[in-house]
Amino acid sequence: MRAFRYERPTTLCEAIGLLERHGSNARLLAGGTDLIIGLRDRTETASVLVDLKHVAELRPAIDAREGVLRIAATSVMTDVAADLRVRDRFVALAEAAAVVGSVQIRNRATIGGNLCNASPAADTATPLLVYGAIVVAAGAGGTRRIPIDELFVRSGQTTLRHAEIVTAVELPLAAMPVGTVHLRRTRRRGHDLASVTLSCSVDGHGVTRIAYGSVGPRPVLAVDESGALADPASSDEARDAILERMLGAAAPSPRSMRASPEYRLAMLRVLARRAVAIARDRLAERTRQEQPAMAAGREPGPPAGTSDERDAEPLPAAPRTPRPVAFGRGSGAEAPLPISMVVNGRERHLEVAPRRTLLDVLRDDLGLTGAKECCLVGECGACTVAMDGRTVDACLVLAVEADGADVRTVEGLAEGGRLSRLQEAFLEKGAAQCGYCIPGQLMSARALLDLDPHPTVAAVEEGLAGNLCRCGGYRQIAEAVLGVAEEEAR
Numbered sequence: 053m054r055a056f057r058y059e060r061p062t063t064l065c066e067a068i069g070l071l072e073r074h075g076s077n078a079r080l081l082a083g084g085t086d087l088i089i090g091l092r093d094r095t096e097t098a099s100v101l102v103d104l105k106h107v108a109e110l111r112p113a114i115d116a117r118e119g120v121l122r123i124a125a126t127s128v129m130t131d132v133a134a135d136l137r138v139r140d141r142f143v144a145l146a147e148a149a150a151v152v153g154s155v156q157i158r159n160r161a162t163i164g165g166n167l168c169n170a171s172p173a174a175d176t177a178t179p180l181l182v183y184g185a186i187v188v189a190a191g192a193g194g195t196r197r198i199p200i201d202e203l204f205v206r207s208g209q210t211t212l213r214h215a216e217i218v219t220a221v222e223l224p225l226a227a228m229p230v231g232t233v234h235l236r237r238t239r240r241r242g243h244d245l246a247s248v249t250l251s252c253s254v255d256g257h258g259v260t261r262i263a264y265g266s267v268g269p270r271p272v273l274a275v276d277e278s279g280a281l282a283d284p285a286s287s288d289e290a291r292d293a294i295l296e297r298m299l300g301a302a303a304p305s306p307r308s309m310r311a312s313p314e315y316r317l318a319m320l321r322v323l324a325r326r327a328v329a330i331a332r333d334r335l336a337e338r339t340r341q342e343q344p345a346m347a348a349g350r351e352p353g354p355p356a357g358t359s360d361e362r363d364a365e366p367l368p369a370a371p372r373t374p375r376p377v378a379f380g381r382g383s384g385a386e387a388p389l390p391i392s393m394v395v396n397g398r399e400r401h402l403e404v405a406p407r408r409t410l411l412d413v414l415r416d417d418l419g420l421t422g423a424k425e426c427c428l429v430g431e432c433g434a435c436t437v438a439m440d441g442r443t444v445d446a447c448l449v450l451a452v453e454a455d456g457a458d459v460r461t462v463e464g465l466a467e468g469g470r471l472s473r474l475q476e477a478f479l480e481k482g483a484a485q486c487g488y489c490i491p492g493q494l495m496s497a498r499a500l501l502d503l504d505p506h507p508t509v510a511a512v513e514e515g516l517a518g519n520l521c522r523c524g525g526y527r528q529i530a531e532a533v534l535g536v537a538e539e540e541a542r
Contacts, residue, residue, distance in 0.1 A: 053091040055385035057100045058406035058452050064109040071215035074100045083160040088448045089429050119225050125164025125218045144179035144232035144251045154518020159442040164218045170210050173266035178251035179234050181263035181273040183223050191216035206269040210261040228256045231335030233327050236320045247311035248319045252327035254335045258282040267316050281328050294323050295324050391455035395465030406449040411435045412445035422462035422491040431462035433519030436492035437461045443499045460493035477532040484524035493519045497533045
């Protein structure tokens with residue numbers, strides 16, 4: 053990729069000032085799962101990258117207050133999908149966040165970036181539309197609150213003004229039970245963009261909201277207040293007629309390589325019928341669950357026996373905060389920047405050019421060649437490493453972003469000169485064939501077992517969905533992982 057300056061502001065005012073100063077030459081860096089790819093293939097250009105991960109006002113957080121669930125724009129999909137309040141009160145959003153790319157992508161991709169990228173296929177856009185979310189944006193002129201349906205213009209374009217930064221997404225907490233669902237159609241689970249995305253909500257008044265994407269230049273929201281879709285007694289013909297009207301804005305591009313317009317429109321209708329039925333059933337179940345609380349005059353909340361804290365299951369600790377360094381100021385784009393990382397338990401101090409990736413530095417500077425260079429777009433998982441306890445695609449992380457991080461590569465799995473039990477199991481089961489993908493498979497498998505000591509076959513398939521094996525050794529890989537899980541449970 054071309055050279056650029058790297059800036060690491062620590063306040064929102066400073067970040068906005070950098071955007072004002074550099075204009076169209078500046079790009080914001082949050083998760084970077086799309087931006088790094090664009091810079092590498094030169095569909096994106098930037099002379100300055102402004103990293104938002106250390107801006108105090110933008111720290112990842114999910115908070116409920118004053119009838120609103122507020123999600124900081126820098127919150128990653130892994131945390132959105134795991135949050136108890138999201139899973140309980142905004143089911144469709146949790147379902148959407150859980151299918152954004154692979155585990156490695158979800159550990160980096162942010163909800164703000166997913167919206168600002170303005171892809172018609174953005175998974176979180178459709179549930180946020182049915183929930184009537186508000187996008188909070190800050191700029192030199194102050195803070196604006198933008199109804200999400202007014203944010204999107206067309207693919208890659210939003211109504212954000214010059215030097216505005218999305219700081220949060222706010223979702224109103226419904227006063228009555230609502231049934232919601234998110235569905236999608238895609239060629240491959242684990243990375244591929246959806247051919248169709250669709251979210252649906254049905255409330256107690258019979259109002260049905262359907263939002264759909266990847267079938268036009270922007271996601272679309274349609275609302276039916278007749279009550280017919282929400283009524284189980286309505287005829288299929290009546291419901292289909294309403295759905296045809298609601299889906300009338302769909303206009304798939306004939307140039308897409310993922311699916312033909314005819315296929316997308318057919319699948320859109322199928323998903324719409326299915327989503328209405330699921331949302332209706334969830335509304336009925338939700339109403340049964342909340343009736344005692346509503347009769348007692350209590351605010352509906354998370355299911356009994358659960359905590360109202362952030363995560364539904366233990367997740368790795370938040371990344372350590374790097375020492376404050378004014379990167380980029382007064383230096384050229386190619387000037388090396390000092391970084392420190394703990395790599396496989398050993399502290400390493402390096403100077404790296406801003407455009408070099410973590411994968412480059414691990415392989416070329418530190419001689420850790422287990423992580424492989426392959427697709428360079430985050431699809432294959434061959435470069436998977438753990439950063440602050442979470443797996444990432446090292447090809448999509450700039451080395452300067454890893455300053456202050458704890459990085460673990462496949463070389464760090466072995467202890468005392470001996471292979472780990474997981475590595476031995478891969479050999480015993482014949483999971484390692486050509487071996488090219490195996491380091492990444494091992495890192496994803498180890499992360500999965502650390503989070504879920506008793507995974508099912510489905511959990512293993514999901515946990516390793518971001519890792520491709522060209523030899524087709526998926527069965528042996530799953531057997532090795534499940535076998536080690538059984539051993540470690542004894």
